[in-house]
Amino acid sequence: MPPGATPFATEDDHAMARHIARFAGDVLAPEAARIDRDAAFAGCHWPALGAIGLAGLNLPEAWGGAGASPLALYLAVEEVAAACASTCSMLTAHYLATDAILLGGDDAQRARWLPGAAAGTLLGAFALTEPQAGSNPADMTTRARRHGGDYVLTGTKHFISNAGAANFIIVFAVTDPAAGARGISAFVVPREAPGVRCGPAEPTMGIRGGHIFEVSLDAVVVPERDRLGPEGKGFATAMKVLDNGRVEVCAAATGIARAGLGAARDWMKAREIGGRPIAHFQGLQWMLADMATALEAARLLGLNAARLRAAGARFTREAAHAKLFAAEAVGRIVDAAQQIHGGYGYTAALGVERLVRDARILRIYEGSSEIQRTIIARDLLG
Template identity: 60%
Template sequence: MVEEFEQAIVDQVKRFAREVLLPQAERIDREELFVTRHQAALGDLGAMGMNLPETWGGLGLSGSALYQAVEAIAAVCGSTASMLTAHFLATDSVLIGGNEDQRAEILPLAASGKYLGAFALTEPGAGSNPAEMSTRARREGDGYRITGQKCFISNAAAADFIVVYAKSNPDAGARGISAYLIRPSEHAGVEISSHEKTMGLRGGHVFTVSLDCFVPASCLLGDEGQGFRTAMKVLDNGRIEVAAQATGIAGAALEAAIDYAKTRFVGGHPIADLQGLQWMLADSATELAAARGLGLNAARLRERRERFSVEASMAKLYASEAAWRIADRALQIHGGYGYTRAFPLERYLRDLRIFRIYEGSSEIQRNIIARTILNDGYRRPTS
């Protein structure tokens, strides 16, 4: 349950999304404008630190309130939600894996919007299985030489800090992965490509990051060998936020379909009178409620500090796939107009497609869920 003060924050985020983000969303997509243009305003709003405790300058929102806030932003601009949640992956990495000095140095500035973070885990040859990464961190004097390449890294070109995951002990598999705080403006040898030309989320730019840089030992995030564990905890959080993004966009698509069905007349009657169309809307509303329920269930477990890895995977899997079906039905209801850029349905579908791939594909989520229930048994949801 969202507390009264949290609801006030969520309402403020909704108002900001409606008044500031919505009028720019279509142009951002069309012209591929980097949504970091909203960074300062999001910082002033407190949104850049919604995932962080007040101790480190954040708003200290519960998991449920955070879900609703991310959902509200995604409903009007998926690109902005993508930039923001990628920033959360970076700050969560520092919060979970860093020491007190690192948290004090990075998190207050990140929460205020003065710093933008990036989370660098994926590689050209190691996407769904980070344990296969080839980026190396070798001891060199009083620090580390980090070499390798990361791909599809959101925010990288504008990031003030990048959390880079690399193998400090290649013989130890996943247990040999460590995390490092890299500042592109300070550490020579960080090269960032031009942004990828993506199908959707065109304003949430992603980049290839090539590394051959030396960083002092103080840039090691936590201890050597703890990087994989940190990354998995961060991705548990991130999967709930992907579910929130998916339900936000799906909700916008459903609302558009309902409005269109009521105002589009054929044969003197609104198409909303057609039973076949009514069933499409009913299926969409039911799937959206189920997706949101799974996401909020995982969010509540997160805020209670209970285990939620499998619930996060369920939420991400179901929401990302249901959202696609909901938006596709919404476009179908709009007919030929839905296929044009006069309506946002085609953008919703393009934006949604990546959610079944990033932060662990649907296939990986199914593997996680199956492995968990086979090894630990099925846990009935609790209220």
């Protein structure tokens, strides 16, 4: 979508997106294949992301951020994902952590963590998922028990992005086992706190440079001042954060899809069969048209959710619509791009197969497609 045609966004939003697009093309894209091939952590880009303002793009100026609108944030995340999905995954996981402090914390906590996080000198992680507790919070087994003026955290979190390199981890733990979701509280835990241990990075199918870890908490002492909000409000904070995160997953999906569409279009123009470009074949033209239509629809859903976020309106259902549709659509789009490339698309040389692998996780994390359908249906049924 040309910048001038993006609905809801202002010229300032577009200007920021163009700035990020230049950075992504010059800095991120040239390293994307190497990061994927070597499964190297995308943290090599973290200082540059801080310097250009991306590390704090989701934060207000009062806490060191760029004060960008949710629409500018959407467009920027799309640009990063189009260049390097691994870097996008690292960045948006950091946004989950800083959003948790912004939305659930107090001013002292914001002052302590957010300026460094915005500058790119601190990296955050968001630890909600557990080995036996994904979508159902009632299955959470990590416990936070009172001990004087502190809490003692014990448990295991799984699939936690950034945890191995993070400076702080937002940990969700049960403070009242009898209260279900209302018994979950959130804590800011320094990564170097005694008792915090990370396993090795998990080998993954795609987004190989966005490292994920199992995090063990063995009697980790956390002062009461590091609890985010009142006891029992952690799950509500997590849900607000995930509304934001699902819009960012939609942006990541449209970025990956855009890369796939662009690769397919360029290949159709360059690849010749029988002395003429395959772009002349109507069957492939129709495939390209369907890809572009799905991408346009996904982006519009995402921008609409971002518009509501900007207005301060509730956007849970709209975020679920956007995440569901975009995560499903990107899989079809990059698969079609690979098909258009034929046998060449199956090789690592052209990068299309990397897009296919990178896109797959989007249907799973930050709420699977099935969970998004449940959110939408429950909202419809009241």
